[in-house]
Amino acid sequence: MNLIEVSGLKKGFSGQDVLTDVSFTVKRGDVIAVIGPSGAGKSTMLRCLIDLEKVDGGSIVVEGEPFVTDGVYPPAAKVRAITAKMGMVFQSFNLFPHLSVRKNLTMPLVKTQGVAREEADARAMSILGKVGLQDKVDAMPSTLSGGQKQRVAIARALMLNPDIMLFDEPTSALDPQLTAEVLGVMRKLAEEGMTMVVVTHEMSFARDVANKILFMCDGEIVESGPPEEVFGNPKDRRMAEFFGNVS
Numbered sequence: 001m002n003l004i005e006v007s008g009l010k011k012g013f014s015g016q017d018v019l020t021d022v023s024f025t026v027k028r029g030d031v032i033a034v035i036g037p038s039g040a041g042k043s044t045m046l047r048c049l050i051d052l053e054k055v056d057g058g059s060i061v062v063e064g065e066p067f068v069t070d071g072v073y074p075p076a077a078k079v080r081a082i083t084a085k086m087g088m089v090f091q092s093f094n095l096f097p098h099l100s101v102r103k104n105l106t107m108p109l110v111k112t113q114g115v116a117r118e119e120a121d122a123r124a125m126s127i128l129g130k131v132g133l134q135d136k137v138d139a140m141p142s143t144l145s146g147g148q149k150q151r152v153a154i155a156r157a158l159m160l161n162p163d164i165m166l167f168d169e170p171t172s173a174l175d176p177q178l179t180a181e182v183l184g185v186m187r188k189l190a191e192e193g194m195t196m197v198v199v200t201h202e203m204s205f206a207r208d209v210a211n212k213i214l215f216m217c218d219g220e221i222v223e224s225g226p227p228e229e230v231f232g233n234p235k236d237r238r239m240a241e242f243f244g245n246v247s
């Protein structure tokens with residue numbers, strides 16, 4: 001089953017086209033790595049998927065429900081109900097600095113979903129276990145390393161029980177050792193069957209963990225397929241050049 005269907009997505013900022021024509025599908029259990037040069041439109045595409053940016057044209061269907069059709073959106077409550085099926089993790093963590101790890105995790109559940117505090121607490125402890133941070137439940141974000149902050153941000157997104165996780169360059173603010181611990185958590189999530197779309201510059205993650213690569217350039221997906229195919233024999237000239245540049 002397709003969890004996400006994107007067709008003909010268009011988006012510009014101040015008259016400059018950033019997404020010109022983006023189409024792809026995400027199946028349940030897919031781990032998709034979105035790669036490509038800086039400025040290709042990768043983050044913008046991801047932000048459109050979760051309604052942090054409005055598209056100018058094209059359609060997005062999530063779990064069979066259209067949340068934008070030919071650039072036209074349904075009422076905001078309907079869009080919110082559909083995008084709630086997805087969790088997002090940002091490059092810059094976006095934790096609430098004045099709240100403990102426990103509160104960062106439980107507050108959205110208690111405030112927006114009316115879940116009882118005890119139940120939210122129990123869920124927080126279980127999910128912190130998954131990311132290896134149960135001992136930090138009462139810590140404030142400022143006392144955590146970047147890698148720990150990002151693992152808390154992943155845990156916070158998981159609290160809402162998403163069907164799909166979106167990651168926007170989750171390790172690009174981290175040094176290599178901290179990157180490895182965050183990628184380890186993401187790899188575990190992938191092995192557990194979580195559907196994931198990951199914008200990344202981490203080529204080893206894209207090669208080893210993703211089952212599908214989308215290579216974006218100039219606001220389009222110019223090549224897509226399984227990693228062994230895409231990395232082994234890039235057909236698009238821009239992709240070949242990109243790898244020439246990075247290796």
Ligand SMILES: Nc1ncnc2c1ncn2[C@@H]1O[C@H](COP(=O)(O)OP(=O)(O)OP(=O)(O)O)[C@@H](O)[C@H]1O
Nearest residue numbers: 013014018036037038039040041042043044045169
């Ligand atoms: N809010 C915005 N207002 C104006 N321009 C924007 C905005 N967001 C993105 N852009 C522009 O859109 C283009 C694509 O940006 P985007 O961040 O999507 O690229 P990217 O492929 O994710 O790049 P990187 O790998 O460097 O993060 C860039 O030229 C950027 O300056």
